[in-house]
Amino acid sequence: MMQLHAGATAVSDDPLHAPRACDGRAPDVFRPGGWVPMRQYRESEPVDFAIVGTGAGGGTLACKLAEYGFSVVAFDAGPYFRPLEDFASDESEQTKLYWTDDRIVDGDNPLQLGSNNSGKAVGGSTVHFAMVSLRFRPEWFKSRSMLGYGADWPLDWHEMWSYYAEIEQALKIAGPVTYPWGPPRPRYPYRAHPLNGAARALAKGCEALGIKWTETPLATLSAPRGLARPCVYRGFCVTGCSTNAKQSALVTWIPRAIAAGAEIRDLAMVGRVEVESSGLVSGVHYHRDGRWRFQRARNVVVAGYAIETPRLLLNSATARFPNGLANSSGLVGKNLMTQSNQAVWGRLEQEVRSYKGPPSLAITEHWNYEDRGKDFFGGYSYMSQGPLPQLWANTLFNARGLWGNSLVEAMKDYNHVVGLKIVGEMLPQESNRVTLSEEVDQYGLRIPRITYSWCDNDKRLIDHSLKFMRRALEAVNATDIWIQDDDTCHLNGTARMGSDARSSVVDADCRSWDIPNLWICDGSVFPTVGGANPSLTIQAIACRTADRIRALARRGELEAGSARPSIHRCSIEVQRL
Amino acid sequence: MHERRDRYPGYDVLAKWSGPSWNDKTRDVITRRLSIAPEPRFFTRDEYETVVAIADRIVPQPAVRPPVPIAALVDRKLAEQIMDGFRRPGVPRDGEAWRRGLKALNAESAAAYDKRFAELPEALQDKLLRAAQSGELKAAEWGGLRCEVFFKHRLGRDIVLAYYAHPTAWSEIGWGGPASPRGYVRLDLDERDPWEAAEAKDGNDATARRSNRGVR
Amino acid sequence: MNRPAERDLIAMAGIAASGLALASLLSSSSARVRPPRWRLAAPGRNRSSNPETVKAARRLNRAAGTLAASVLADSSVEHYRGSFKNKAMYTPLLVSALTLATSLHGTADMRPLAHKARDATYLLAAATGLVGSGFHLYNVGKRVGGFSWQNVFYGAPIGAPMAILLSGLLGFCSERVREAHRTRPRIFRLPAGRAIAAVTGAGLLGTTGEAGLLHFRGAYHNPFMLLPVTLPPIGAALLMSAAGGGPGRTHRFTRWWMRLLTGMGFAGVGFHAYGVSRNMGGWRNWSQNILNGPPLPAPPSFAGLALAGLAALGLMKAHPDA
Numbered sequence A: 001m002m003q004l005h006a007g008a009t010a011v012s013d014d015p016l017h018a019p020r021a022c023d024g025r026a027p028d029v030f031r032p033g034g035w036v037p038m039r040q041y042r043e044s045e046p047v048d049f050a051i052v053g054t055g056a057g058g059g060t061l062a063c064k065l066a067e068y069g070f071s072v073v074a075f076d077a078g079p080y081f082r083p084l085e086d087f088a089s090d091e092s093e094q095t096k097l098y099w100t101d102d103r104i105v106d107g108d109n110p111l112q113l114g115s116n117n118s119g120k121a122v123g124g125s126t127v128h129f130a131m132v133s134l135r136f137r138p139e140w141f142k143s144r145s146m147l148g149y150g151a152d153w154p155l156d157w158h159e160m161w162s163y164y165a166e167i168e169q170a171l172k173i174a175g176p177v178t179y180p181w182g183p184p185r186p187r188y189p190y191r192a193h194p195l196n197g198a199a200r201a202l203a204k205g206c207e208a209l210g211i212k213w214t215e216t217p218l219a220t221l222s223a224p225r226g227l228a229r230p231c232v233y234r235g236f237c238v239t240g241c242s243t244n245a246k247q248s249a250l251v252t253w254i255p256r257a258i259a260a261g262a263e264i265r266d267l268a269m270v271g272r273v274e275v276e277s278s279g280l281v282s283g284v285h286y287h288r289d290g291r292w293r294f295q296r297a298r299n300v301v302v303a304g305y306a307i308e309t310p311r312l313l314l315n316s317a318t319a320r321f322p323n324g325l326a327n328s329s330g331l332v333g334k335n336l337m338t339q340s341n342q343a344v345w346g347r348l349e350q351e352v353r354s355y356k357g358p359p360s361l362a363i364t365e366h367w368n369y370e371d372r373g374k375d376f377f378g379g380y381s382y383m384s385q386g387p388l389p390q391l392w393a394n395t396l397f398n399a400r401g402l403w404g405n406s407l408v409e410a411m412k413d414y415n416h417v418v419g420l421k422i423v424g425e426m427l428p429q430e431s432n433r434v435t436l437s438e439e440v441d442q443y444g445l446r447i448p449r450i451t452y453s454w455c456d457n458d459k460r461l462i463d464h465s466l467k468f469m470r471r472a473l474e475a476v477n478a479t480d481i482w483i484q485d486d487d488t489c490h491l492n493g494t495a496r497m498g499s500d501a502r503s504s505v506v507d508a509d510c511r512s513w514d515i516p517n518l519w520i521c522d523g524s525v526f527p528t529v530g531g532a533n534p535s536l537t538i539q540a541i542a543c544r545t546a547d548r549i550r551a552l553a554r555r556g557e558l559e560a561g562s563a564r565p566s567i568h569r570c571s572i573e574v575q576r577l
Numbered sequence B: 001m002h003e004r005r006d007r008y009p010g011y012d013v014l015a016k017w018s019g020p021s022w023n024d025k026t027r028d029v030i031t032r033r034l035s036i037a038p039e040p041r042f043f044t045r046d047e048y049e050t051v052v053a054i055a056d057r058i059v060p061q062p063a064v065r066p067p068v069p070i071a072a073l074v075d076r077k078l079a080e081q082i083m084d085g086f087r088r089p090g091v092p093r094d095g096e097a098w099r100r101g102l103k104a105l106n107a108e109s110a111a112a113y114d115k116r117f118a119e120l121p122e123a124l125q126d127k128l129l130r131a132a133q134s135g136e137l138k139a140a141e142w143g144g145l146r147c148e149v150f151f152k153h154r155l156g157r158d159i160v161l162a163y164y165a166h167p168t169a170w171s172e173i174g175w176g177g178p179a180s181p182r183g184y185v186r187l188d189l190d191e192r193d194p195w196e197a198a199e200a201k202d203g204n205d206a207t208a209r210r211s212n213r214g215v216r
Numbered sequence C: 001m002n003r004p005a006e007r008d009l010i011a012m013a014g015i016a017a018s019g020l021a022l023a024s025l026l027s028s029s030s031a032r033v034r035p036p037r038w039r040l041a042a043p044g045r046n047r048s049s050n051p052e053t054v055k056a057a058r059r060l061n062r063a064a065g066t067l068a069a070s071v072l073a074d075s076s077v078e079h080y081r082g083s084f085k086n087k088a089m090y091t092p093l094l095v096s097a098l099t100l101a102t103s104l105h106g107t108a109d110m111r112p113l114a115h116k117a118r119d120a121t122y123l124l125a126a127a128t129g130l131v132g133s134g135f136h137l138y139n140v141g142k143r144v145g146g147f148s149w150q151n152v153f154y155g156a157p158i159g160a161p162m163a164i165l166l167s168g169l170l171g172f173c174s175e176r177v178r179e180a181h182r183t184r185p186r187i188f189r190l191p192a193g194r195a196i197a198a199v200t201g202a203g204l205l206g207t208t209g210e211a212g213l214l215h216f217r218g219a220y221h222n223p224f225m226l227l228p229v230t231l232p233p234i235g236a237a238l239l240m241s242a243a244g245g246g247p248g249r250t251h252r253f254t255r256w257w258m259r260l261l262t263g264m265g266f267a268g269v270g271f272h273a274y275g276v277s278r279n280m281g282g283w284r285n286w287s288q289n290i291l292n293g294p295p296l297p298a299p300p301s302f303a304g305l306a307l308a309g310l311a312a313l314g315l316m317k318a319h320p321d322a
Ligand SMILES: Cc1cc2nc3c(=O)[nH]c(=O)nc-3n(C[C@H](O)[C@H](O)[C@H](O)COP(=O)(O)OP(=O)(O)OC[C@H]3O[C@@H](n4cnc5c(N)ncnc54)[C@H](O)[C@@H]3O)c2cc1C
Pocket: A052, A053, A054, A055, A056, A057, A058, A075, A076, A077, A078, A115, A116, A117, A118, A119, A120, A121, A122, A123, A124, A125, A126, A128, A129, A130, A131, A132, A133, A134, A238, A268, A269, A270, A271, A303, A304, A305, A306, A308, A309, A312, A490, A491, A521, A522, A523, A524, A533, A534, A535, A536, A538
C-alpha cells in the first residue's frame, strides 16, 4: 500500500488529485513546499483510534488522543492544503475548499449547502469558517429544564467553561479585554482586532438602541505566533486564509497531532464502518488512491459533520443493525439543526468597504442573554458583515431578485453596503433530518437527502431579529434598507448526546449507546444549538471527550482490545519509506 | 448605449498584478481565467448562443470596453464539473439542468414568438426571463425542473457568479481585488489605502482618476 | 512607477530627515572637538567660558533632538496612515522637524548664551505636545465606544504627543542651563539638574505607559516585549531618587542604567524591524507592514529620555547644587 502512495506523490503535487500525506511525511502548512515527518500505521494492525474527519471535532480529538499516547489515524475525504501556496485570493478558485459532493435538499425551507455549509479538506470546515469563537450561554446546556424548550445536554456548564478556556488558549483567540455577557471568563490570550467600517456601524447602532456590543472573539491572530503571521485584514476568510493567521484545525490541531504521532490520511473517503460479529466495530473501509482499503481499529470515531456523520452511520447498516449504526433510538439523522442567518442590508453615505478585515469584527449577543421582550424560545446574536463581490452579487440576485441594469447599478454601491446578520437558534425537530437517497455519488455511496422546514418558533425569532436589526441600521442613517430572509448557516444535531439511550445517540462522552467502541465527536452531537456559532463548543467537547477517553482507558473501561495508552505507545509500528 | 458613468474612473484592479497584493497562486488562477476563449466546450453551439443572449440580459455590459465572456466562464465551470453540490429533488445535476433549462426556454420562445430565444428582441427576452423568475413557464420540456428554481439557482446564479469573477467587474465596482500577501491597513469608515479604488465624488472625476492611476 | 502623491512624499521626507538627523546628533558626541564643516553655521565662539554648563546644555539639545527625531518619524508614519485627513496632522511633522533642526544647532553651538529662536522653537514644541494630546484625547473620546480598549489601542495614541512636549521641555531646560554660566543653573527657581532629572523620570514613566499599552495590544507575544515596561520604570525611580537625594552623590549606577536604556531604545528599532519582518510578506510588503507592524520610530524615545537623564546627572555632578 505504501508503495502505491509513493508512486502517486511522485506524479504530481496537486493536493486535489493525489494524496500528500504519505511516505512518512505530511505537508508543512507553514512553509511553501515544506514537509514534516509523520508516523504511519499498518492497515492490518488495529490502531487505537480511527477518526473519520479532521475538522473542528475530529482534528481536535486526533491531536488530544495522540498527545495522550494513543495510536491515531485520522481520515479526511478532502485534500491537504498548504494555505500559503495553495490558496488564491479568489472566490471561484477557493470553492475547492467546500464539500460539493452531490446532495439532495428538500422540505419547506431547503438548505443551501456548498460554500455556506461544509468543508472538505484536512481541517474540515474550519479552513473556511469565519472564525467567530463564542461560548454558549450557560443556561443553554439545560435549556429544557431552565428555559423550557429543546433538550438538556448531559454536560455541566462549569466543566465546559474550563474546556472553553483551554480551546481559547490553544487557538490564541483574539477577543475583547472584558466580555460583556455571561459569567466571567479568563482574558482572551490575544487582544481584539481593530474594527472596520462595518463593525463601527454595528457598534453605533447598538449604542443608539442602548444595547451592548463588543469586538467579536475571533480565531485569527492579532500578533505573531510561531510561524503563523498575524491577520493582514485581507477579508478573504471564508474562502481560506492564505496568511495562516486563521487558527483553523489545519494549522493548529493537525500539526500538533502529527508531532504527537498521529497519522493523517488525506483524500481518503470513508464509506463504511465495519462491525464484527461481536457487535463491536473493527475498522473503516475507505477509498484512497483509486481503490477501497480497510484500516483496522479498536475504536472508530465519526466526525464528518452533521450531514456526513449520519450518512456514514446509515450507510454502514448491517443485518444486525439494519437501520444503521448507533441507531437503536431511531434518532440518527434526526433533529438536524441549522442556524438562522437572516440579514438586514442598507447603504451608508460613507464608504464602508466591508471587504477589509474578517467579516464579523463586531457582535452583539444581547438577544442571547436577554429573555425579556421575546415571543419565542432561544436567542440570537448578530454581527457585522463583509461579503466579497461574488457572494454579494449573488445575494442581490438571489435574495433581492435583481438582474439586468438594476443589478449592475446596485453592485456599484458595493463599497457603501452595510449589513447585519444573525446567528439564530433553531429548535430541534425530528422531521428535520438526514436520510439516504437512492442516488449514489462518485464512490458509489448513497447520497444524503436533507429535509428542512422552519417551525413557528424559528419564524418568530427571525421576525424579531429582522425588526430589531432594521432599527439598528436606521439608527446609523442607512438608506435603501432591505431584508434577506432566507439564509441559514452551520449544521448540528443528527446524533445528539443525552443521558438516556432511548432519547439520544451518544452519551456525554460522545460514546454511542449501542456500540461501545464507536464514538461520534463533531457538531452532530449537539442537542440544541443556541444563538452562537458552534465551533468553539465542538472543540471544547472534543477536548473533554479526549480527557474522558483517557480516564476510561486508565480505568480499563474502554472496550476489549483497547490498549492503555502508555503500553501501546511502544507497540506502535511505524512505517517509513 | 445608455450612459453608464464610471464610479471609479481609471481604476484597474489589474494594475496591482505585480504588486504585493497578488501572489503567484492568484496570478496563475487569473491568468487562466483571462485566457478563456469565448467559445463553447461544454455547451453545443446552439446552447452557447442562448447562454450568451441570456447573459446579456442578466448582466448587460457597456459597449465601450471588451465584454467579459460570461457564457464561456459558465461553460468552463460546467466542463470542469465544478458544482454547487446540492439540488432539489427532480433537479438534475448542474450541467444537465442547464441543458434542460435552455431547451425549455427555447421551446417557450418558439411557442410564444416562433423564434429562438437568442433571436428575440431584448424586451421579449426580458419578458421571458421575468416569466421564468416568477414561475410562470410550464412547457413540457421543463420536466421536473421548475422554471423559477432553474432561474434562481442555476441560470442566474451561474451567470452572476461568472461575471463577478472577472477583474473587469471588480474594477467596475471599485473592489480592492486579490489581497495576499498585502491586505489592508486603513479599515474604518471613509478610510482608503492608496492601493484601493478611489470613488468619484460629486461628479469630481479628476481627483479620483489621479488616485486611481497611482494604484499598484 | 507613478509619481507618489504629495503626502507620500511628505511622510517619506519626514522619515528620511529624522533618520539623517538622528545619525548626525549621535555622531556629534564623538565630534565634540571639531564640528564637521557643514555645521559651521553654528558658531563655536566662547568655547571656554563655562564648559560644564555648555556641555550639559548641548547634551540636553541632543536628547531633545533624539526625541524630536523619533516624533518626526513616528508622526510621519502614523499621520500618513491616518491619510492626513485633517490639515492639523501636518503640524507635528513641521514642529518636530523644526525642533530637530534647532537641536542640531544647539548641539553644535558652544556659546554659553541662550538663543531666542531656539527658545521659541522649544516652547512651540511643548505647546504642540499639549495641543496634540488634546486632539488625540478628543479623537479617541468621540469614537463609538469612547475610551474603550479598542479605541486606546487603535485610535489616536494618547501618549504620543507627549514626546514632542518632552522634547520641547528638555530643549527649554537646555537653554536655561546654557545661560547659567555665572549663576547656579536653575529652572523656574529649581535646581536645574534635579528638575531635569525629575522631568525625565516622569517622561520615562509616561513612555513606559505607552509601550505597555501597545505591547499589551500585542499580547506580549515575545518575552522581549517586557523589557521596555520593566527597565525604564527602574530608571525613572533612579532618576527620581537622584533628583530628591542629597548632593555629592556620583550616581554611577543610575548613569549606567541610563546607558542601558539608551541602548535599549536603539535596539528596540531592531526588534521592531524583526517584528515587521514577521508580518505577512515581511519587508517586501513594507507598504502595509511598516504601518501595521510594530512602529520602528517609537523605541528611540526611550533613548532620548535616557540621554536627557545622563545630561541631568552630568550637570548635577559638575554643579552639586544644580
Ligand atoms: C462559511 C462558514 C463559516 C463558518 N463560520 C463559523 C464561525 O465563524 N464560527 C464558528 O464557530 N463556526 C463557523 N462555521 C461552522 C464551523 O466551521 C463548523 O461548525 C465546524 O467546523 C464543524 O466541525 P465538525 O468537526 O463537525 O465538521 P468539519 O469541521 O466540517 O469537519 C468534517 C470533516 O470530515 C470530513 N469528512 C466527512 N465525511 C467523511 C468521510 N466519510 N470520510 C472522510 N472524511 C469525511 C470532511 O471532509 C471534513 O473535513 C462556519 C462554517 C462555514 C461553512
